[in-house]
Amino acid sequence: MTKDDDALLDRVLDHGLLFLEPTYVRRLYMDGGRLGLTTTPGGTYLSRVRLWRPERWIASTVSSSHPLPHSPEGLSKLVIPKSNSRRQISSSGITFRQALERRGERILGREYISAYGPDFPVLIKILDPGEPIVFHFHANDADVRRYRDRFPGQRWGKDEAYYFLPAPKGTVPYTHVGLYSGVTRRVLAEAIERGRALELSPVFHQRTGEGFYVPAGIPHRPGTALTLEIQQPSDVYTLLEHRWGERPLSAGQMHPGFVSLHDALALIDYDASTNPRLLERNRLIPEPIPETRARGGDEEWIFPPRLRKFSGKRLVVRTRYESQESGPYVAIVWRGRGRLLSRRLRPGAEALVTAAAATRPHLYEADGEPLEVFKLFPPAPARAR
Numbered sequence: 506m507t508k509d510d511d512a513l514l515d516r517v518l519d520h521g522l523l524f525l526e527p528t529y530v531r532r533l534y535m536d537g538g539r540l541g542l543t544t545t546p547g548g549t550y551l552s553r554v555r556l557w558r559p560e561r562w563i564a565s566t567v568s569s570s571h572p573l574p575h576s577p578e579g580l581s582k583l584v585i586p587k588s589n590s591r592r593q594i595s596s597s598g599i600t601f602r603q604a605l606e607r608r609g610e611r612i613l614g615r616e617y618i619s620a621y622g623p624d625f626p627v628l629i630k631i632l633d634p635g636e637p638i639v640f641h642f643h644a645n646d647a648d649v650r651r652y653r654d655r656f657p658g659q660r661w662g663k664d665e666a667y668y669f670l671p672a673p674k675g676t677v678p679y680t681h682v683g684l685y686s687g688v689t690r691r692v693l694a695e696a697i698e699r700g701r702a703l704e705l706s707p708v709f710h711q712r713t714g715e716g717f718y719v720p721a722g723i724p725h726r727p728g729t730a731l732t733l734e735i736q737q738p739s740d741v742y743t744l745l746e747h748r749w750g751e752r753p754l755s756a757g758q759m760h761p762g763f764v765s766l767h768d769a770l771a772l773i774d775y776d777a778s779t780n781p782r783l784l785e786r787n788r789l790i791p792e793p794i795p796e797t798r799a800r801g802g803d804e805e806w807i808f809p810p811r812l813r814k815f816s817g818k819r820l821v822v823r824t825r826y827e828s829q830e831s832g833p834y835v836a837i838v839w840r841g842r843g844r845l846l847s848r849r850l851r852p853g854a855e856a857l858v859t860a861a862a863a864t865r866p867h868l869y870e871a872d873g874e875p876l877e878v879f880k881l882f883p884p885a886p887a888r889a890r
Contacts, residue, residue: 679708
């Protein structure tokens with residue numbers, strides 16, 4: 506970044522908002538045609554690398570990992586209003602990570618930047634699977650720290666949670682999660698070798714307007730509903746199937762960082778995975794926040810604060826809504842048009858509301874139809890909890 510970039514960043518931060526470009530990431534699974542890149546399932550296929558673009562990453566300081574060679578991707582970039590215009594925006598080339606490196610205290614506040622540095626401690630995605638994502642699990646924080654050589658460049662494990670968006674659900678609108686009672690490491694390994702691991706995992710239906718919480722260490726296979734996902738800022742995984750659809754997977758693609766699948770399977774939390782109450786306990790039903798109606802809008806927790814490593818709300822504004830939060834957050838416009846801090850909002854827009862703006866009353870305004878916004882929060886630093 507240059508001095509001119511710094512001056513540009515300072516000018517934008519005076520408004521309390523950092524708008525971010527949509528960031529699309531390549532994966533081994535087919536897209537469902539619901540991210541606006543194509544209208545046809547599978548339409549994002551890149552024949553040269555044999556990958557699709559089924560994921561949009563939001564407010565990302567994380568570089569993606571692939572089971573195939575790739576160029577670095579996944580880092581969000583800023584968009585900057587031209588001059589004093591509130592409408593025109595242009596790509597700045599400045600990544601969100603660079604902005605945090607240069608102006609982290611202004612963006613997140615002193616406590617957040619002291620605790621996390623330029624690693625924004627949450628990653629938000631919109632998943633558009635045109636086919637189920639292969640059965641897999643993620644390592645937890647302790648294992649990522651314990652086996653740093655096996656998870657290069659990773660700082661956290663990966664707890665994640667879903668909210669199922671109002672859109673066509675695709676062909677497989679259910680998710681496998683956990684393991685049936687009595688499944689052990691040996692039983693699972695044998696089932697993987699026979700190609701029958703999914704038979705060991707129960708399912709829940711992907712209900713529109715509800716969600717589910719998947720802690721690290723629990724095997725799962727997401728279905729094909731369009732999904733808002735919030736997770737720790739990590740891209741660690743171990744795959745539990747030898748094929749992705751018709752595509753065979755190598756050992757390196759299945760368990761990167763581990764010599765054998767048997768070693769990787771030691772990182773599964775078998776007690777939590779086989780708990781008979783897992784499906785009931787981890788279901789997320791929106792929790793209305795009645796007091797917000799007095800401020801002109803309807804808010805509900807879709808990712809409640811008890812999840813600890815992230816949280817999130819759904820906000821519906823019919824005219825004007827005065828918002829105030831305890832720290833910085835990411836705002837994603839799902840539908841409607843309006844304004845936030847006098848900046849125009851449109852469907853699909855994503856922005857980081859800085860600590861200074863978020864912790865003071867700030868106004869959302871809807872233009873005509875209701876404005877629907879998701880507000881996603883990183884975890885508060887430990888000393889601030």
